[in-house]
Amino acid sequence: MKNRALLIVVAAAVLAAAALTLLYRGNRFFGPGPEATRRVIAIFKTVDYAGTPFWANVRDGVLSAARDFNIEVSLRGPEQESDIAGQIEIVHQAMEEKPDAIVLAAADFNLLVPLAREVRRRHIPLVCIDSFINSDDADVRIGTDSYEGGQKLGAALVRYVKAGELVAVMSYVKGSSTAIDRESGARDFLKNRVRLLDTLYSQSDVEQAYKQAVTLIRLTPHLRGIIALNDPTARGVGRALNESGKAAEIALIGFDNSIEVVNFVERGIIRDTVVQKPFNIGYLGIEMARQLIDGKKPPRFINTGSVDINRENMYQPENQKLLFPVAPAAPVTPATGAHP
Amino acid sequence: MKIRRIQNTLIRAFSALILFALLLLGSLSWYYLRKLLIQNAEVTTMQLVIQLNRIIENYISYMDDIALMAVNNEDVRTFMIYPATDSPQLRRKIGASFEAIRSVRRDIDSVFLLTRDGRAIASTPGALNPAVDIRGRFAELESGLKPGRPSVSSAHVENMVDGRYPWVISLVRDMRPSPGAKSFGLIQVDLNYDIIADLCRNIQLGQSGYVFILARTGDIVYHPRQQLIYGNLESEHIAEILSMSDGNLNAVVGGRAILYTAVGSRDTGWEVVAVSYLDELLGASREAEYYFCLLSLLALVAAIGGGIFISRNLSRPIESLRRSMQAVESGNFDIDITVNANNEIYQLARDCDIAVKKVRDLIEQSRSEQELKRKLELRALQGQINPHFLYNTLDSIIWMIELGENERAIDMTSSLATFFRLGINRGSETISIRTEIEYVRTYLTIQKQRYKDKLSYEIAFSPELYDHQILKLLIQPLVENAIYHGIKNMEGLGFIRINGEREDDTVVIRISDNGIGMPPAQLQALAAGQIEPRQGSGVGVRNVQERIRLSFGEQYGLEFESTPGAGTSVTMRIPVLRGEAT
Numbered sequence: 040m041k042n043r044a045l046l047i048v049v050a051a052a053v054l055a056a057a058a059l060t061l062l063y064r065g066n067r068f069f070g071p072g073p074e075a076t077r078r079v080i081a082i083f084k085t086v087d088y089a090g091t092p093f094w095a096n097v098r099d100g101v102l103s104a105a106r107d108f109n110i111e112v113s114l115r116g117p118e119q120e121s122d123i124a125g126q127i128e129i130v131h132q133a134m135e136e137k138p139d140a141i142v143l144a145a146a147d148f149n150l151l152v153p154l155a156r157e158v159r160r161r162h163i164p165l166v167c168i169d170s171f172i173n174s175d176d177a178d179v180r181i182g183t184d185s186y187e188g189g190q191k192l193g194a195a196l197v198r199y200v201k202a203g204e205l206v207a208v209m210s211y212v213k214g215s216s217t218a219i220d221r222e223s224g225a226r227d228f229l230k231n232r233v234r235l236l237d238t239l240y241s242q243s244d245v246e247q248a249y250k251q252a253v254t255l256i257r258l259t260p261h262l263r264g265i266i267a268l269n270d271p272t273a274r275g276v277g278r279a280l281n282e283s284g285k286a287a288e289i290a291l292i293g294f295d296n297s298i299e300v301v302n303f304v305e306r307g308i309i310r311d312t313v314v315q316k317p318f319n320i321g322y323l324g325i326e327m328a329r330q331l332i333d334g335k336k337p338p339r340f341i342n343t344g345s346v347d348i349n350r351e352n353m354y355q356p357e358n359q360k361l362l363f364p365v366a367p368a369a370p371v372t373p374a375t376g377a378h379p
Numbered sequence: 380m381k382i383r384r385i386q387n388t389l390i391r392a393f394s395a396l397i398l399f400a401l402l403l404l405g406s407l408s409w410y411y412l413r414k415l416l417i418q419n420a421e422v423t424t425m426q427l428v429i430q431l432n433r434i435i436e437n438y439i440s441y442m443d444d445i446a447l448m449a450v451n452n453e454d455v456r457t458f459m460i461y462p463a464t465d466s467p468q469l470r471r472k473i474g475a476s477f478e479a480i481r482s483v484r485r486d487i488d489s490v491f492l493l494t495r496d497g498r499a500i501a502s503t504p505g506a507l508n509p510a511v512d513i514r515g516r517f518a519e520l521e522s523g524l525k526p527g528r529p530s531v532s533s534a535h536v537e538n539m540v541d542g543r544y545p546w547v548i549s550l551v552r553d554m555r556p557s558p559g560a561k562s563f564g565l566i567q568v569d570l571n572y573d574i575i576a577d578l579c580r581n582i583q584l585g586q587s588g589y590v591f592i593l594a595r596t597g598d599i600v601y602h603p604r605q606q607l608i609y610g611n612l613e614s615e616h617i618a619e620i621l622s623m624s625d626g627n628l629n630a631v632v633g634g635r636a637i638l639y640t641a642v643g644s645r646d647t648g649w650e651v652v653a654v655s656y657l658d659e660l661l662g663a664s665r666e667a668e669y670y671f672c673l674l675s676l677l678a679l680v681a682a683i684g685g686g687i688f689i690s691r692n693l694s695r696p697i698e699s700l701r702r703s704m705q706a707v708e709s710g711n712f713d714i715d716i717t718v719n720a721n722n723e724i725y726q727l728a729r730d731c732d733i734a735v736k737k738v739r740d741l742i743e744q745s746r747s748e749q750e751l752k753r754k755l756e757l758r759a760l761q762g763q764i765n766p767h768f769l770y771n772t773l774d775s776i777i778w779m780i781e782l783g784e785n786e787r788a789i790d791m792t793s794s795l796a797t798f799f800r801l802g803i804n805r806g807s808e809t810i811s812i813r814t815e816i817e818y819v820r821t822y823l824t825i826q827k828q829r830y831k832d833k834l835s836y837e838i839a840f841s842p843e844l845y846d847h848q849i850l851k852l853l854i855q856p857l858v859e860n861a862i863y864h865g866i867k868n869m870e871g872l873g874f875i876r877i878n879g880e881r882e883d884d885t886v887v888i889r890i891s892d893n894g895i896g897m898p899p900a901q902l903q904a905l906a907a908g909q910i911e912p913r914q915g916s917g918v919g920v921r922n923v924q925e926r927i928r929l930s931f932g933e934q935y936g937l938e939f940e941s942t943p944g945a946g947t948s949v950t951m952r953i954p955v956l957r958g959e960a961t
Binding site: 099100103298301302305306307316318319322323343350354356357359360361362363364 | 508509511533535536538541542544546598604605606607609610612
């Protein structure tokens with residue numbers, strides 16, 4: 040009897056030691072365990088990163104956070120920013136894959152609402168970044184306060200345009216929440232100060248913006264200001280203005296940035312551009328998704344802010360980093376299983 | 380009282396002792412291990428940072444060499460000092476020499492020449508950026524410059540060439556015709572920022588440690604997570620790092636304890652800062668903790684095992700002894716107590732064994748004595764129904780009846796009846812002296828009928844003795860003895876005197892006759908119990924003597940005195956047995 044008791048004690052001790060070994064060693068040999076299995080699908084408005092550096096920057100933020108928080112991220116989106124049906128299809132597909140969370144930049148303010156409701160019904164956490172939807176189905180919204188950004192556009196313009204002069208507003212995709220909010224911010228700021236023309240939509244296409252601007256400049260001799268609500272539009276308008284030689288008369292204010300826009304700012308063709316913080320939007324999108332997966336309660340809205348950039352302040356250290364993002368450290372993409 | 384098993388006590392004591400020792404040892408070694416690990420990490424990180432600083436300084440000094448070379452180049456001096464010499468040929472020549480420098484070193488992004496009067500030459504192919512105001516840029520650069528000394532910028536975007544916006548670090552030197560004179564121009568050498576970034580990026584500090592570079596102004600020259608810092612998603616303790624001299628700083632960032640190791644450089648004016656995470660530095664201590672836990676467990680097992688082993692060796696003999704003693708308690712004395720041990724317990728067991736054997740012998744002795752007593756008593760009783768005595772008495776009665784002596788026959792018969800009634804009565808071992816006397820008296824009455832005038836007797840007891848107890852049939856056999864050996868064969872009148880008195884705690888009863896007496900040899904034989912009565916009740920003196928000694932001990936018993944021809948006297952000594960009558 041006593042022998043058996045001794046045997047049991049020894050066996051229990053050995054088992055406990057083995058368990059301890061696994062506990063300590065397991066972490067090292069088998070990775071951090073279940074944490075690694077968090078899967079997030081991030082859906083952008085477009086994956087044309089070369090054409091829209093903004094989204095390349097969002098992607099960098101997403102991948103950076105994916106690495107920091109050990110999340111497997113799949114990056115998706117339509118080729119064209121205006122392909123709303125394409126994005127709806129992508130979201131639908133993503134939902135069927137039952138990820139741990141979805142991060143979405145909605146291509147349309149209204150058309151994605153039913154789908155977002157369905158995502159919520161299936162208890163998949165939803166984080167909206169950059170562009171939002173016309174419902175409260177998103178658990179968290181992260182992005183630039185677009186109305187505030189629009190007001191900054193107006194505030195920049197009135198430094199160059201006298202009261203009552205003629206100003207055009209050039210938007211991009213009609214249903215996009217950011218387009219709507221930027222425009223209303225700018226219009227609200229400007230409505231009692233200048234005369235505003237009807238909005239034109241470039242569909243985020245540089246060529247189309249260029250053509251619209253060429254026509255606009257040719258047909259509106261008294262035009263003194265143009266507000267371009269995103270980067271492709273600003274580039275198209277900038278090219279037209281550059282060619283027309285009227286850059287000194289017509290103040291162009293843009294939104295977002297690319298190398299071409301920066302060059303236009305340096306040369307005075309674009310007077311000001313209001314830039315966002317796309318890296319932060321992407322990074323926070325993943326971080327909040329993780330919080331939702333972990334059952335925490337992040338804030339409902341995070342304003343990542345925007346900055347008015349012009350020729351005078353563009354080479355200040357903090358602005359340089361916004362305009363010329365330094366690529367993140369190399370080994371990001373393969374480890375996270377992303378397929379941009 | 381709660382009985383504790385030796386085994387449990389030992390195991391508890393062992394475990395407590397070993398755990399205490401382990402805890403002490405463990406915490407001490409843990410403390411020193413941690414200290415050592417942190418010290419080692421501090422030293423190696425410091426070496427790493429110093430080395431990185433040296434590499435960067437090498438780059439900077441290489442850039443300075445290039446700048447110096449350009450400053451001292453004859454063509455460059457001519458171009459700067461004499462605007463009149465400006466020609467496409469000279470510009471091409473200078474541009475080509477810059478390009479030659481640039482092309483052999485991919486770490487140099489570009490070399491520029493700027494003059495006070497607003498002329499510029501770039502090494503890089505492509506037009507100068509028309510948006511850049513050369514005079515303005517010249518003034519801007521000159522303001523941060525010490526005469527004759529190179530100046531190193533923080534990381535910045537270079538926009539001198541149209542359409543190119545590389546991140547670079549710039550070194551600027553001025554060119555003066557003579558010391559003290561105003562500079563005519565500047566040479567700017569741009570180092571590819573990626574070189575610095577790669578240098579820092581390639582340094583691995585544990586799992587997630589990293590290196591960043593801080594300019595004295597607080598600007599971040601390089602940080603692996605620059606975007607997060609600018610977006611205020613992350614922060615470093617920049618003010619503290621700048622305010623301290625070279626060395627280490629402990630801080631907490633994002634809930635993790637970190638160790639900053641910073642070394643400044645005079646050449647660049649930068650601080651190279653290494654960030655190590657303490658939890659990663661202490662990975663080895665975690666391993667040590669693991670082994671310590673394992674060791675503790677093993678030691679605990681050993682303690683329990685050792686406790687069980689030792690206590691079993693100790694308690695098994697005790698347990699066996701206890702079992703033996705329990706057997707003895709329950710009445711089994713027929714065992715040998717031996718234990719398998721070679722210590723005090725063995726001695727204890729041996730003593731117990733001896734004691735038990737002694738008890739066993741005593742019990743045995745007491746039992747055989749009891750048996751003997753009972754046998755003797757039985758024989759004494761049997762003696763009462765000695766058939767000779769009965770026949771003789773009955774013969775006497777028959778004779779009396781035949782002679783018509785009815786009165787005497789009646790007396791004789793009733794005496795006989797009383798004699799037997801008293802002799803055989805009750806099972807008790809003792810009777811009162813009064814009853815014994817009556818018994819003797821009855822016996823003498825019967826004998827007197829037989830011996831008629833030849834026998835007379837006197838019984839005198841002090842009355843206080845009457846209620847004392849006496850063993851049954853002690854006096855009668857002695858009286859019988861007196862009749863058969865003393866009086867029966869004598870001439871003349873025989874007289875028997877029986878008296879009893881108390882001497883302290885002893886009852887002394889004396890039976891004396893005036894019969895023929897005995898010679899000393901016969902007396903001795905009688906005293907030794909060697910003479911068995913062949914007549915009378917047959918119980919004999921020996922029976923009386925043995926019963927007294929068995930019941931009361933050697934100091935009691937019978938004493939004989941005899942003078943041949945004059946009589947015999949037997950003195951009986953028994954203890955006073957008061958009121959135990961039944």
